[in-house]
Amino acid sequence: RYVRQLQRLQLLFSPTAADARGARQFVEEAAQDFARQHPDVVLYVSPHSGPGPAPVLRAEYLNGTVRDELIASKTSEEIVQLATKLANQSGLDIIRIRKPFHTDNPSIQGQWHPLTNKPSILTVQGPRLQPQ
Amino acid sequence: MVVLSAARWLRSRLSDRFWRVQEVLKYARHFRGRKNRCYKLAVRSVRRAFVKSTKARREKKRFLRALWITRIEAASLEHGLKYPAFISNLAKSQVELNRKVLADLAIYEPKTFKSLAALAQRRRQEGFLAALGDGKEPEGIFSRIVHHH
Numbered sequence: 001r002y003v004r005q006l007q008r009l010q011l012l013f014s015p016t017a018a019d020a021r022g023a024r025q026f027v028e029e030a031a032q033d034f035a036r037q038h039p040d041v042v043l044y045v046s047p048h049s050g051p052g053p054a055p056v057l058r059a060e061y062l063n064g065t066v067r068d069e070l071i072a073s074k075t076s077e078e079i080v081q082l083a084t085k086l087a088n089q090s091g092l093d094i095i096r097i098r099k100p101f102h103t104d105n106p107s108i109q110g111q112w113h114p115l116t117n118k119p120s121i122l123t124v125q126g127p128r129l130q131p132q
Numbered sequence: 133m134v135v136l137s138a139a140r141w142l143r144s145r146l147s148d149r150f151w152r153v154q155e156v157l158k159y160a161r162h163f164r165g166r167k168n169r170c171y172k173l174a175v176r177s178v179r180r181a182f183v184k185s186t187k188a189r190r191e192k193k194r195f196l197r198a199l200w201i202t203r204i205e206a207a208s209l210e211h212g213l214k215y216p217a218f219i220s221n222l223a224k225s226q227v228e229l230n231r232k233v234l235a236d237l238a239i240y241e242p243k244t245f246k247s248l249a250a251l252a253q254r255r256r257q258e259g260f261l262a263a264l265g266d267g268k269e270p271e272g273i274f275s276r277i278v279h280h281h
Contacts (some may be wrong), residue, residue, distance in 0.1 A: 107240040116242045117210045 005061050005090040008042040011071075013055035015047045019072035020055040026071075026079040030035060034080060038087050057082060061091025200231040207238035211249035213256075221252035224259070225274055 002014050009033075013023040017039055038090050048079045058080065059067045067086065110116070153171050159181070160167060160174040167173040204214035222229065227248070229237075238245045251274065258262075258272025 029159075109241045109243045112239050112242045117246070 003062075004040045004087065005040070005063070006038075006087045007060045007062055008044060009086065010044045010046060010058040010060075012046050012048065012058060013053075013071070014051075014052050015049065017051065017055065021076040022076050023055045023057075023071050023081055025076040028078050030076055034083055041087055057086070059086040059089075061089075063091040065093065067089035067091075106120050147203045197231060200235040203235040203238055204231060207235075207242075207245055208249055208252075211246055211253075213249050215254055217256055218249065218252045222248065223253040225251060226278060227251070234267070 011023060012026065013020040015024065031043060031045065037040070054070055054072045057069045057071050059069070061067070069082055069086065071082065074082070152161070153240055157168075157171065157174055159178045163174070163181075167177040190239055201215065204218070208215055208218040229248075234245070234248070237248070255272075255274045258275045261269060261272065262275065
């Protein structure tokens with residue numbers, strides 16, 4: 001069963017700042033629909049009064065990563081798209097994956113070492129023959 | 133009154149110069165010397181580093197293929213076969229394994245690689261018999277070809 005990796009979305013904005021207009025429109029119009037469409041994500045709306053930091057959408061994931069996205073001077077539709085993008089992500093860091101595969105047991109027959117294809121007299125120590 | 137453009141003596145000055153500089157310097161942090169600290173030197177170094185990394189993507193494929201070939205050659209020599217004989221006889225026996233997989237098998241699955249070398253050796257002997265024997269003996273078992281339609 002699919003478990004959504006996004007735990008909660010925090011909408012931090014100021015109700016009076018000019019660049020938080022999109023955030024305010026989002027809260028008025030689209031936030032309820034978004035919350036209904038994504039029932040396993042908790043949406044917190046925390047307006048802080050007065051001039052504060054830039055409006056930010058904070059996403060917290062199940063593995064603990066916290067991702068902040070600036071929503072200053074963004075329209076309500078763009079914020080919806082951003083929120084759905086964050087909701088479909090997992091919390092893994094967005095860096096280049098070196099290899100698309102990984103194994104904990106790469107070798108089943110035993111990894112090659114310089115003595116694999118040599119005669120076993122070099123490796124095996126038999127019982128020491130007693131001098132007659 | 134309505135002013136459409138600012139007066140000529142008014143200048144706009146940069147306020148986020150620090151972040152614009154950091155955008156470049158963050159890619160130069162692991163460089164040697166002053167080019168990991170000084171912006172003017174770092175710009176050139178970072179640009180050259182990006183260009184080199186773009187061009188090197190084509191070389192990486194060639195380099196890795198050469199590495200695999202070296203490894204397969206070493207592994208097949210351990211089993212008494214030279215690389216051209218090994219690869220050609222594997223291809224004739226319709227074993228479509230690429231060099232990457234063969235190199236990984238040689239490292240992590242030595243017994244499988246030994247059996248592949250034995251297969252190539254057997255196909256080689258059958259090839260010799262077919263070329264020198266001239267038609268009277270039956271065809272070798274491992275020389276049979278499977279046709280997929």
